[in-house]
Amino acid sequence: xxKAITILIFIILLCTPVFILAGEAEDKGMEIATQxxxxxxxxxxxxxxxxxxxxxKSGQKSIREIRIKSLEVIDDGDKGLTIFDRPxxxxxxxxxxxxxxxxxxxxxxxxxxxxxxxRISSKNKSGPFMxxxxxxxxxxxxxxxxxxxxxxxxxxxxxxxxxxxxxPDVVLQKSSPANKTVDKFSVDKSPQHKCFKVENTPxxxxxxxxxxxxxxxxxxxxxxxxxxxxxxxSLLKTLTFSNYQQYKNKFWRADQYKMINHQTGxxxxxxxxxxxxxIGLSDKDFNKNTLKRIR
Amino acid sequence: xxxxxxxxxxxxxxxxxxxxxxxxxxxVGVSTMLFQHAPLYxxxxxxxxxxxxxxxxxxxxxxxxxxxxxxxYARIDQHxxxxxxxxxxxxxxxxxxxxxxxxxxxxxxxxxxxxxNHLVDIINQDDQVDDINGEPKLGQPMINLxxxxxxxxxxxxxxxxxRERTFPGEEGRLRGFLAVDTDHAEYESSAAExxxxxxxxxxxxxxxxxxxxSYFQGTDRDPHYKxxxxxxxxxxxxxxxxxxxxxxxxxxxxxxxxxxKLEAIKRKDEFDDFAAVSGGFEYTINGIMDSSSDLGIIxxxxxxxxxxxxxxxxxxxxxxxxxLGFNDAQSTEILAGWMQYLDYSDLRSFQIEANRRIxxxxxxLLDLRFFSEHKLNPIGQDxxxxxxxxxxx
Numbered sequence: 024x025x026k027a028i029t030i031l032i033f034i035i036l037l038c039t040p041v042f043i044l045a046g047e048a049e050d051k052g053m054e055i056a057t058q059x060x061x062x063x064x065x066x067x068x069x070x071x072x073x074x075x076x077x078x079x080k081s082g083q084k085s086i087r088e089i090r091i092k093s094l095e096v097i098d099d100g101d102k103g104l105t106i107f108d109r110p111x112x113x114x115x116x117x118x119x120x121x122x123x124x125x126x127x128x129x130x131x132x133x134x135x136x137x138x139x140x141x142r143i144s145s146k147n148k149s150g151p152f153m154x155x156x157x158x159x160x161x162x163x164x165x166x167x168x169x170x171x172x173x174x175x176x177x178x179x180x181x182x183x184x185x186x187x188x189x190x191p192d193v194v195l196q197k198s199s200p201a202n203k204t205v206d207k208f209s210v211d212k213s214p215q216h217k218c219f220k221v222e223n224t225p226x227x228x229x230x231x232x233x234x235x236x237x238x239x240x241x242x243x244x245x246x247x248x249x250x251x252x253x254x255x256x257s258l259l260k261t262l263t264f265s266n267y268q269q270y271k272n273k274f275w276r277a278d279q280y281k282m283i284n285h286q287t288g289x290x291x292x293x294x295x296x297x298x299x300x301x302i303g304l305s306d307k308d309f310n311k312n313t314l315k316r317i318r
Numbered sequence: 319x320x321x322x323x324x325x326x327x328x329x330x331x332x333x334x335x336x337x338x339x340x341x342x343x344x345x346v347g348v349s350t351m352l353f354q355h356a357p358l359y360x361x362x363x364x365x366x367x368x369x370x371x372x373x374x375x376x377x378x379x380x381x382x383x384x385x386x387x388x389x390x391y392a393r394i395d396q397h398x399x400x401x402x403x404x405x406x407x408x409x410x411x412x413x414x415x416x417x418x419x420x421x422x423x424x425x426x427x428x429x430x431x432x433x434x435n436h437l438v439d440i441i442n443q444d445d446q447v448d449d450i451n452g453e454p455k456l457g458q459p460m461i462n463l464x465x466x467x468x469x470x471x472x473x474x475x476x477x478x479x480x481r482e483r484t485f486p487g488e489e490g491r492l493r494g495f496l497a498v499d500t501d502h503a504e505y506e507s508s509a510a511e512x513x514x515x516x517x518x519x520x521x522x523x524x525x526x527x528x529x530x531x532s533y534f535q536g537t538d539r540d541p542h543y544k545x546x547x548x549x550x551x552x553x554x555x556x557x558x559x560x561x562x563x564x565x566x567x568x569x570x571x572x573x574x575x576x577x578x579k580l581e582a583i584k585r586k587d588e589f590d591d592f593a594a595v596s597g598g599f600e601y602t603i604n605g606i607m608d609s610s611s612d613l614g615i616i617x618x619x620x621x622x623x624x625x626x627x628x629x630x631x632x633x634x635x636x637x638x639x640x641x642l643g644f645n646d647a648q649s650t651e652i653l654a655g656w657m658q659y660l661d662y663s664d665l666r667s668f669q670i671e672a673n674r675r676i677x678x679x680x681x682x683l684l685d686l687r688f689f690s691e692h693k694l695n696p697i698g699q700d701x702x703x704x705x706x707x708x709x710x711x
Contacts, residue, residue, distance in 0.1 A: 024458070042403035077647050079647070084680065085647045085678065108711070109678075110343075110651075110675060110678055111343065111678075111679055111711065112345075112679075112681050112708070112710045113649070113673060114710075115345060127572075127574060129523070129525070129526075129572075131523075136453075137428055137453060138425075138426045138427060138428045139428040140428075141570075142431075142523070142528045142570050142572050142577070143577075144572060144574065144575050144576070144577060144602055145572075146574045146575045146602070146604065147575075147602065147605075148611065149602040149604065149605070150604055150605070150610065150612065150645055151610050151645045153649075154645055154646050154647040154648070154649060155647075229574075229604075231605075307416070307417060307466065310466060310471070311471065311521070311523065312419060312464055312466055312471055316385075316412060316414060316419065318341075318376065318378065318382065318385070
């Protein structure tokens with residue numbers, strides 16, 4: 024995969040003058056996507072906790088708590104294990120996923136009351152995740168093969184770009200000794216971001232979107248904002264990422280995701296905590312048996 | 319009685335805030351069954367109320383390589399003494415090695431893929447008095463070694479001790495003319511309920527396919543019945559548990575929105591040597607009518623070589639079902655099923671199961687069941703609505 028990407032970049036660089044005539048925007052889009060992938064490659068395995076806050080139009084809240092373990096798979100989509108802690112009636116439910124960039128994912132759901140592991144259809148990547156405004160496909164790993172690309176413009180990421188945390192005490196507290204795997208805990212302090220505005224067109228036939236416009240910063244290739252357009256090509260949702268933290272001196276993860284559905288007025292916030300990398304997960308931690316005993 | 323139970327429940331809701339040494343969770347619930355028709359037998363009633371409690375104590379150590387789970391369950395029914403019962407659903411020590419797991423204690427295991435007929439699932443006995451839908455199971459004593467290999471998972475089971483099926487008592491509905499006498503069960507094996515059973519299973523996932531092959535040897539979970547007259551001249555229905563050998567296969571293919579399912583068994587018991595098959599599909603349409611709801615269409619056919627000789631209700635039957643998942647914040651779900659007995663066109667049943675979360679910690683469940691009146695159906699008069707409210711903590 025790395026080799027293929029290197030060759031791809033080499034070809035892109037080599038052929039740039041020729042491509043200026045045709046598909047320049049597409050090539051630049053592809054180059055940005057490739058850089059985005061390279062900037063986040065080699066993270067290996069990770070775990071994190073997440074609190075999901077669902078809000079309806081009248082502001083009524085509903086809380087979900089989940090934990091996620093992930094394993095990077097170089098030549099394919101990643102593997103993921105999701106454990107539900109809240110609401111309490113689904114506590115102990117666990118979800119195992121082997122994702123594939125273009126085909127259907129392999130997914131199993133463990134129902135603790137029945138002790139049953141159910142293989143489930145993954146066609147519904149566009150369906151809501153736990154009744155939230157996030158679809159399954161919004162939360163799956165970024166793979167180059169999932170989209171075709173078109174570079175649109177350079178834009179400032181705007182006022183809504185992340186607010187840097189300037190309280191080092193808080194940061195130190197967060198980086199507790201138990202969290203040994205975080206080599207360096209740096210905070211994004213740049214006041215303004217120059218972003219690439221890129222149009223992504225999903226190639227997966229069951230995607231719920233006709234296009235996704237994303238804003239990706241030009242230094243670190245982090246996504247700051249994404250606009251999702253539904254099958255009728257009208258704006259459906261806007262996702263903003265904030266409070267990016269860097270782990271292992273390389274990998275950036277946003278602590279907060281905020282998804283707003285413009286058509287229903289509902290929103291969902293994701294607040295991430297306890298990101299840990301290189302905790303020694305392997306294929307053995309992602310099978311039907313671990314699904315049954317995970318807590 | 320009820321007041322006392324309410325006090326215990328109140329205590330159980332307060333308790334978790336006091337404990338932090340280990341995990342404590344559970345649910346308590348109140349439930350009522352409302353029968354449409356007056357009872358056929360005079361000891362029965364038309365309305366039943368019950369309370370239930372399922373607690374879960376969990377502790378792990380050794381970096382979660384070892385864990386202990388204790389899950390007691392109890393239901394107290396207003397009328398039916400048999401439905402008022404206590405069971406240890408789980409009391410399990412789990413040790414997880416690198417590529418193996420050992421479970422020692424009392425637990426529950428599910429095998430299979432089908433919705434209507436759980437043909438292959440055999441480790442645990444049905445807690446039939448708790449619910450007739452086949453989902454509640456009695457805790458089974460076991461030693462289970464799991465070996466996790468690249469070519470699949472191998473499970474070995476030693477099952478010391480047998481659990482008798484639960485049945486409604488004299489005052490309970492959903493039974494025939496005679497209540498099953500669970501105090502005088504008979505066995506083929508001289509070891510009776512102490513017979514040690516054995517099971518072996520291999521299961522594996524290969525791309526779109528999930529497959530399981532199993533073998534079981536021991537006491538039949540499905541009893542046969544004997545009519546006996548006791549010393550007072552009263553007729554009694556006695557459950558009789560014979561010894562069986564069973565090979566089984568369960569298979570699912572998952573293509574896009576289609577789930578294709580098959581379960582089959584070959585069983586040799588004291589009276590027969592027979593095969594039974596059950597299979598079908600579930601097809602899910604996502605986002606019906608521009609909503610975020612999913613509609614699943616289920617069809618399953620079951621066949622049993624014994625036909626009318628069999629004790630199994632699934633002899634030549636078709637089940638059609640619709641599953642509506644709203645994908646909303648309350649996780650609302652409705653499952654409707656129609657079971658048609660093909661050998662008897664006027665024998666069928668129909669049921670709707672619906673559930674929805676209320677607030678963060680409550681859940682409301684509705685079960686509506688209709689049975690056709692037929693000479694072969696002992697519960698033809700027992701159409702009912704069951705309403706259950708559960709509180710999780």
